[in-house]
Amino acid sequence: MEKAAAATPDAVCLVDRGLRLTYRQLLSRADGAAARMRELGLRPDDRVVLQLPNHWEFVVTTVACLRLGVVPVMALQGHRKQEIAAVTEHAGARAVITAGIVKGFDHQALAHEVAAESETCEHVLVTADELQEGSLDLRAYLCPSSDEVFEPAEPSGTDVALFLLSGGTTGAPKLIPRTHNDFSYLVKRAAEICGIGRDTVYLAVLPLGHGFPMTWVLATLFAGGRVVVTDSPTAERNFPLIEAEGVTMTSLVPAIAQRWLEHRVADSAHDLGSLELVQVSGSRIPDEIAGRFGPVLGCALQNGYGMGEGLMCLTRPGDPAEVVCRTQGRPICPDDELRLVDADGRPVADGEPGILLTRGPYTVRGYYRAEERNATAFSDGWYNTGDIVRMLPDGNLVVEGREKDVINRGGEKISAEEIENFAYQAGASLAAAVAMPDPDLGERVCLYSTGKRLDPGRLHAAMEAAGVATFKFPERLVHTDSLPLTAVGKVDKKALRADIAARLATERLLGERQAS
Known part of the structure; x- marks a missing residue:
């Protein structure tokens, strides 16, 4: 990005609501943040969990981490204590960088709760108008640098640049180590295919914690274009x-x-x-x-x-x-x-x-x-x-x-096993979470169970109390006397997916008849 900044330092490169940053200003803020994080004691290869909404602070903080050599762990806004605590511990993160209250949820309080229980997390940096005791003001860290020139880290190409998170068959996200070599190649090759250049104006709609939108944000900035972020x-x-x-x-x-x-x-x-x-x-x-x-x-x-x-x-x-x-x-x-x-x-x-x-x-x-x-x-x-x-x-x-055994809800991967474990805690004799087709999200979570009839409100409350991301909550419960089994005695989830699809088709047909 330094090349783009040198070529067009006064070109606007990042837009968020009323804020418009030029390349010169973005690098100044990123270098200022990198210098202040270094004063805080963060060093190359230290890990920080980054859980911010789609605003300018996410982009500038990411650039600052890359300049300092600190490795951001890209968490999602929907993650709660179960996920944030797990990745903080697994990465050995020294800081959590987060927001205040977003959509009614207090991320600042969550970060302090995680830090208090962590053996490695020493700092909580927050973008919030009201800071809790012990919080550091991230926006103050992101102020422009002084006249002193910041010397960026010079990592090896095989060093980890950032961690992405992967969903899957277990509840805790897995950490995907993306190196400077592999991620920079991905960004540059993707930009080449799409013809990204100085005239590109990229609108970042999807959560920046995902690798796909972050690829295009970096590709646009590397090429000298402009990024517009929206939450x-x-x-x-x-x-x-x-x-x-x-x-x-x-x-x-x-x-x-x-x-x-x-x-x-x-x-x-x-x-x-x-x-x-x-x-x-x-x-x-x-x-x-x-x-x-x-x-x-x-x-x-x-x-x-x-x-x-x-x-x-x-x-x-x-x-x-x-x-x-x-x-x-x-x-x-x-x-x-x-x-x-x-x-x-x-x-x-x-x-x-x-x-x-x-x-x-x-x-x-x-x-x-x-x-x-x-x-x-x-x-x-x-x-x-x-x-x-x-x-x-x-x-x-x-x-x-x-x-x-994964449910893909609008691009978010959900472990069926994790959902089933909560059903067993709620008293189900046998439980099976499967994907049910949905015209908007592709798939939603449907939970089949036998034994005790599960109450959706109580199940959701139990999952919320455990700190599980809300996008994982079952959106339909089906209570039945028994579940179909395969020849080797496993729950036949193929049959259950066919069953919920047939149920939805019948309900849709009945709805159309009533409407006519």
Whole structure:
């Protein structure tokens, strides 16, 4: 980013509500923060948990950490004590950087609770108008630097630049170590494919703690473009931003994309003519919705698929509509390797769906300090994604679903086992959490149980008391006398997924009949 700042120091590079920072100002604030964090005692390779909403402080703090060599652990706003405490302990974090009250939840109080129970966490830095005792004012740390020139750290390319978090089959997030080499390659290659340059204006809608939007934020800043951040995904908030800032590019998940399309049909007041590209990733967007982007929003769609562990697939500008609307793209790197195998690890026939294994120059070789999980997820550099995909003859992928026991709720991965454990604590004899189809989020959590009938309010309250992220709460409970079993005596979740889909279809049909 120093090159972009040297070339156009007075160009606006970061916009958040009324704040507009130039490249010179962003680097001054980042270097000021890096110098003050160093005075606080933070050193290269120290870890800090970063849990901030989509505001300018998130971007500047991330740049400051990279300049100092401190490693940010990218947490999400929806994470609660269970997740934040786990990653703080696992990373050995020396600080938690967080907000005050966001959507009624006190993140500052949570951070102090975690720090009090941690053996390593010494500091809590907060963006809040009212600071609790012991909190440090993050905004004061982010003030512009003095006249003294800050000398940034010079890490090795194999050093960890940041940790992303991965959901999965266990409740606690796993730490994904992204090195300077692999993440910078990903950013630069993605920018090259999408033609990101000085004229790019990227609207950051998705939570910046995810690797996908952070990739495009850094790509835009490296190229000398402008980033506009927003803490709301709604069309009502973002269409005026697109018009006012001349936004050219943004990234969405299918649920948000569908709402934008619906809003545009109902309200065409704002000029969206600057918008050239909307990327959709996180889960598969229905084909019929994908085909509406050009006619409704007047921009191109880029379908994508990837994971914090590495692999990124994108459709390309100029691809035929059939590819853009019906596939999730192909790998961004010619050295990415893909294998499709069955449940026994045997290669599947061409054109048949299989579990995707991948390895490549920017895919990690293992989770941080997770030997047991690594033994099953990684082998000889190959990462088992747990996703079931089909590969077309042209190399593009079609994502069919998940092999792992994971529910993908709008891009957030939820462990079924974690939900089931709470059901057992609530008195269920047998419990099974499965994904139920949803037109907005792709999947929601449905919990089947036998034995004691579970009360949804009490179950949610128990999960909230345990500090579980609210997006994991079951949204439908089905009480039944028994659960279907496979031939080896396991709960047949395939049958349960078919059952909830049939129930929803019946309810929808009854609703249509009543409406008519």
